[in-house]
Amino acid sequence: MVSLWGSKNGNDQQHGDGSANEDSSPQPSRQGREADERTRLLPPRNHGYLDPDDPAVSPYNLFSVRAVRFVGVLLLAISFIWWVLLLVSIFVSPPAMHSRGSGFFDFSFTTLTVGNLLIGLLFFSIPSRPMEISSLIIAAFLLLDMIIILVVPRLRSEEGWVGIASVIWATAMALYNVMSDRVVAWGKKEEEERLTGRQETRRTLREWCAVMTATFIMVIMIIITILLTATLMLRSRDASLKPPGERYLVDGDKYKLHLACLGDITYDDKGKRNPTVLVEAGELPFEDTMDDWIYGTFKNGTIDRYCYYDRPGFAWSDNAPSPHSAGMTSDALSEALAKAGEQGPWVLVSAGVGSIYSRIFSSRHVRDVHGLFLIDGLHEDLLHRIASPTRGFVLWGRGIISPLGYDRLLGAIFKGRTREDRVYGKSAYQAGKFIKAKLQENLVANSLTKSEVSQARNIQTPNTPLVVVSSGIEVRRDHEWERKQEDLTKVTDNLISWDVVNKAPHRVWLTPEGRTILEKRLGELVRAK
Secondary structure, three states: OOOOOOOOOHHHOOOOOOOOOOOOOOOOOOOOOOOOOOOOOOOOOHHHOOOOOOOOOOHHHOHHHHHHHHHHHHHHHHHHHHHHHHHHHHHOOOOOOOOOOOOHHHHHHHHHHHHHHHHHHHOOOOOOHHHHHHHHHHHHHHHHHHHHHHHOHHHHHHHHHHHHHHHHHHHHHHHHHHHHHHHHHHHHHHHHHHHHOOOOOOOOHHHHHHHHHHHHHHHHHHHHHHHHHHHHHHHHHHOOOOOOOEEEEEOOOOEEEEEEEEEOOOEOOOOOEOOEEEEEOOOOOHHHOOHHHHHHHHHOOOOOEEEEEOOOOOOOOOOOOOOOOHHHHHHHHHHHHHHHOOOOOEEEEEEOOHHHHHHHHHHOOOOOEEEEEEEOOOOHHHHHHOOOHHHHHHHHHHHHHHHHOHHHHHHHHHOOOOHHHHHOOOOHHHOHHHHHHHHHHHHHHHHHHHHHHHHHHHHOOOOOEEEEEEEHHHHHHOHHHHHHHHHHOOOOOEEEEEEEEOOOOOOHHHOHHHHHHHHHHHHHHHHOO
16 A cells, blocks of 8 residues: 555555554655645646745736836825825915816715725725726716716816816826726736636635625715716706896906896985895895895885895805805905996895894995895894804715715705705705805804904994894794894994894794884984994
8 A cells, every 4th residue: 555645665564464563663755754734635736837826926926016016105195295285275376276166076986986096996906897897887977977077167167276276187087096996907818818827717705795786885985976067957947047147257357246136226305315125144145034024125115225145055055155244245345346337325134143243334334335134134143153163064065075075966856956056045045155154154154254343343333223123033042042133123323123022033034023113123223324
């Protein structure tokens, strides 16, 4: 019998009784040494080729593969630096990097780019067909996004060169991932054929787990890309809605402010120009809140003419550079009025937080302001309520996910939301522009804006006629609000009236009693001497 480790020889002969010779000494191995756990049981195979699982069988042996990986790392570093710049620009606009839109879309495109490159590098040595197909799908949708932005003038204006560069870069990096995957697959095939004699078609459990993980992540990224594309389509649809007035370039032509006026200029018996009502909306766009009752007042003949505008980021107005305070908005309004050829005297009507803006505007146009009308206005001592860090973080988070547009898409598909709803109506608060405007308001409310309105109170002329109308519900609910409403009646020394409308909410004009009182007091203020 042939020994398990040795070769056949005379010492290996069996005894006649069929049993092995127990006294024989251990036999040497084929290599002339003791056999151990590392001794080959079988002779070498594959005629000198390496085993497919040998670490030496790697696509990294090729310079072209190593070069592709190095370029990928470099592109990831560049994308990350750009991502940081865009993140900072949400809070402080670097020179020449301001876009008239929210800035959240270009941030989303760059985040997608960083994620795409990172996944490509993490699974670089394990190319797969699902990864390649996923990258191609992402590239196709990003290419469509790029076309939409470039073709629609309003989107092209809002995104600016920053947004356009971001989506082009994202598209190019998705295509680079496809090319990288192909190069690694080719290099892997070349090295396997050279070192093992054939291409390896099997995958280890580790490789299958890596492929499944990469595919799962890429599917999520595809869904995100599809949502971005759908939201861009909605925005292109909304961009076709024409504003009722005009949009004027302000602040060194950095952005456009929407301004509209209705009615004719009239004069009194002495040939003096009658006041024009200038309306400042509250927490939401004017068109969906105050428009109905102001227009009704106009149709009733209580006022002859009124103007309104959208603050930066609201309705048809572009977003302003960051940071942006209430005083900056007042200056932009002054510039838009001058370009439109509009002039006072003004009766300033404002609601909620809009009262802060009106008071600052009044202090900067003391000779042109005929009266102040504050409707449940926000007091400067309560600005901390809209400046809380928690509120700011929530607004930032909402802004980051706003390009996905899932709420607007669901509203359009299942609730029949129209472009009017999304531009200035009940869905306007979901838009990235609106969220950016609220975030800007939050960031400086308790610092720059509070300082500006405090200065405005000292500058305000004491003989300016003043009307204050407060919400009865808010006054009863919040005693601090009640005290501050009373303090607002002392903004000037010429208080015409202070009304607390018993059953009216914060938007006082929503109740019949509130509308009646508002129209009556507005008429008195316009006719005040």
